Amino acid sequence: MAEIKERILSIRDLWVSQGGHVVLESINLELFAGDFLGIIGPNGGGKSTLLKAMLGLIKSDRGEISLFGLPPARARSRVGYVPQKTVFDRSFPVKVQDVVLMGRYSRVGLLHRYGTEDRNCSLRALEAVGMADRAEREIGALSGGEQQRVFVARSLVSDPDLLLLDEPTAGIDSAQQTDFYELLSHLNCDLGKAIVMVSHDLTAISTYVNKIACLNQRLYYHGSKELSNEDIEKAYGCPVEMIAHGTPHRVLREHD
Amino acid sequence: MIELNFLSYEFMRNALLAGLAAAVLCGIIGIYVILNRIVFISDGIAHAAFGGIGLGYFLGYDPLAFGIGSAVLTAIGIGLTSSRAKVSEDTAIGVFMATGMALGIMLLTLSRGYARDLFGYLFGNILAVSMNDVLLILSLTAIILALVFLLYKELLLLSFDPVYAQAIGLPVSSLRLLLLAMVAFSVVVLIKVVGIIMVIALLTIPGAISRRYLKGLPSIMAGSIILGALFVIIGLLISYDLDVPSGAAIILTAAVAFFLSTLISR
Numbered sequence: 001m002a003e004i005k006e007r008i009l010s011i012r013d014l015w016v017s018q019g020g021h022v023v024l025e026s027i028n029l030e031l032f033a034g035d036f037l038g039i040i041g042p043n044g045g046g047k048s049t050l051l052k053a054m055l056g057l058i059k060s061d062r063g064e065i066s067l068f069g070l071p072p073a074r075a076r077s078r079v080g081y082v083p084q085k086t087v088f089d090r091s092f093p094v095k096v097q098d099v100v101l102m103g104r105y106s107r108v109g110l111l112h113r114y115g116t117e118d119r120n121c122s123l124r125a126l127e128a129v130g131m132a133d134r135a136e137r138e139i140g141a142l143s144g145g146e147q148q149r150v151f152v153a154r155s156l157v158s159d160p161d162l163l164l165l166d167e168p169t170a171g172i173d174s175a176q177q178t179d180f181y182e183l184l185s186h187l188n189c190d191l192g193k194a195i196v197m198v199s200h201d202l203t204a205i206s207t208y209v210n211k212i213a214c215l216n217q218r219l220y221y222h223g224s225k226e227l228s229n230e231d232i233e234k235a236y237g238c239p240v241e242m243i244a245h246g247t248p249h250r251v252l253r254e255h256d
Numbered sequence: 257m258i259e260l261n262f263l264s265y266e267f268m269r270n271a272l273l274a275g276l277a278a279a280v281l282c283g284i285i286g287i288y289v290i291l292n293r294i295v296f297i298s299d300g301i302a303h304a305a306f307g308g309i310g311l312g313y314f315l316g317y318d319p320l321a322f323g324i325g326s327a328v329l330t331a332i333g334i335g336l337t338s339s340r341a342k343v344s345e346d347t348a349i350g351v352f353m354a355t356g357m358a359l360g361i362m363l364l365t366l367s368r369g370y371a372r373d374l375f376g377y378l379f380g381n382i383l384a385v386s387m388n389d390v391l392l393i394l395s396l397t398a399i400i401l402a403l404v405f406l407l408y409k410e411l412l413l414l415s416f417d418p419v420y421a422q423a424i425g426l427p428v429s430s431l432r433l434l435l436l437a438m439v440a441f442s443v444v445v446l447i448k449v450v451g452i453i454m455v456i457a458l459l460t461i462p463g464a465i466s467r468r469y470l471k472g473l474p475s476i477m478a479g480s481i482i483l484g485a486l487f488v489i490i491g492l493l494i495s496y497d498l499d500v501p502s503g504a505a506i507i508l509t510a511a512v513a514f515f516l517s518t519l520i521s522r
Contacts, residue, residue: 052423055423057422057423073425076424076425081420081423081424083417083419083420083423086417086419086420088416088417089291091467092291092415092416093467093470093471093472093473093476094412094416094472094473095472098412099416102409102412102413102416102417102420102421102424103424105409105410105413105421105424105425105426106424106425108409110410110427111406111407111410113409114409138471151420154420
């Protein structure tokens with residue numbers, strides 16, 4: 001009766017160091033179709049580095065990462081990426097649809113032009129995030145929350161099976177944050193996208209994700225939505241009281 | 257009618273051709289310079305090109321060709337220094353810029369008849385553009401147009417969001433070096449027209465005005481080319497009629513347009 005799900009991501013004994021310091025230490029992680037993994041952890045704990053390693057942008061000291069059974073650099077067309085707060089010139093002269101089209105690069109490739117199919121995909125991606133009516137607007141004219149939706153559309157436009165999001169709600173007001181998490185939930189449940197989201201917003205993450213990991217050089221992860229107090233204390237280096245009680249889902253299992 | 261008979265002189269026709277090619281380059285490369293925030297780098301490349309010009313002079317070869325060589329080397333040098341070594345980019349630019357100028361002045365002084373030409377390279381002398389220069393300028397313009405046409409999608413991605421571009425597999429550092437090399441080519445052409453000191457104004461003013469009124473990159477580029485061409489033509493006419501230096505006349509025309517557009521848009 002155990003349903004066999006496709007393995008999307010597998011990280012085995014990954015070590016990464018930067019500037020002579022170990023940033024990631026013996027990371028092991030497996031992810032399957034339909035997973036929505038939240039990664040929390042203190043600043044400087046290596047969260048963004050781990051995402052970059054998954055994108056094949058960083059050399060590891062040892063260990064291996066495979067996405068869909070391929071090395072990360074060759075799996076790019078199946079992965080969508082939403083970077084940590086995109087810094088861009090608010091008056092940059094580019095239309096929303098053209099921003100979304102940029103996400104087709106991994107499929108279209110160097111020197112080729114975008115075609116009708118690419119344009120149709122970009123409109124469908126905008127529909128999926130509820131921004132289809134903004135296609136012709138300039139990106140700088142949108143609110144922060146709307147821009148973030150457009151960047152999600154950009155990550156969706158290559159029709160990826162896995163989305164990687166790095167602190168996607170930084171700089172968005174809380175009402176728009178809730179909408180944004182609902183959107184991710186929709187992409188995960190209804191469209192079947194596996195999602196890895198890095199965040200330090202524990203409260204929000206615990207409501208929407210179905211697996212959670214805590215990263216501070218080492219990864220504390222049990223393939224479930226639960227972490228022990230001990231794990232969190234180890235990761236943050238001190239007792240943490242920031243788990244909101246009374247949310248529909250708990251991050252922490254009650255200990256006696 | 258006085259305005260039209262200037263075209264009967266060959267040096268005036270050359271000047272006009274070089275100026276119009278410069279306008280096309282400014283219109284296109286200038287926009288990328290603004291959007292990628294590499295104004296200071298571009299200025300540094302212009303100054304560093306002087307080192308190559310001086311060397312060409314000293315050795316008795318074509319100064320412009322040597323200028324292109326040293327501009328491109330500087331562009332690559334700045335690009336690599338800031339990404340590899342632990343030197344910040346603006347420090348690297350400052351060093352390259354001053355070294356190039358010092359070398360240029362030194363080598364020009366050691367060559368004969370430097371004074372007139374020194375002035376020409378610093379402040380531009382479009383009326384001294386030869387047919388050979390025009391051919392070189394036109395071929396550089398053609399190469400850059402072809403590159404931008406081929407790499408339009410990649411350059412847009414690089415300019416808008418380099419972090420994301422790298423994550424989805426765009427060869428960001430090579431592309432950035434290529435952009436700097438294209439800036440280097442353009443800058444050398446502009447040196448002929450308005451001189452090293454004023455290159456940066458002609459590279460940025462048309463784009464800065466154009467993007468205030470137009471939407472979308474292709475229209476902004478087109479508007480910028482038209483503005484650049486107008487500045488060059490009006491500047492040349494003023495220079496011809498009043499017998500004042502052409503570079504200064506072109507830049508002042510552009511500056512007046514810039515301040516007017518700032519006032520109007522308020």
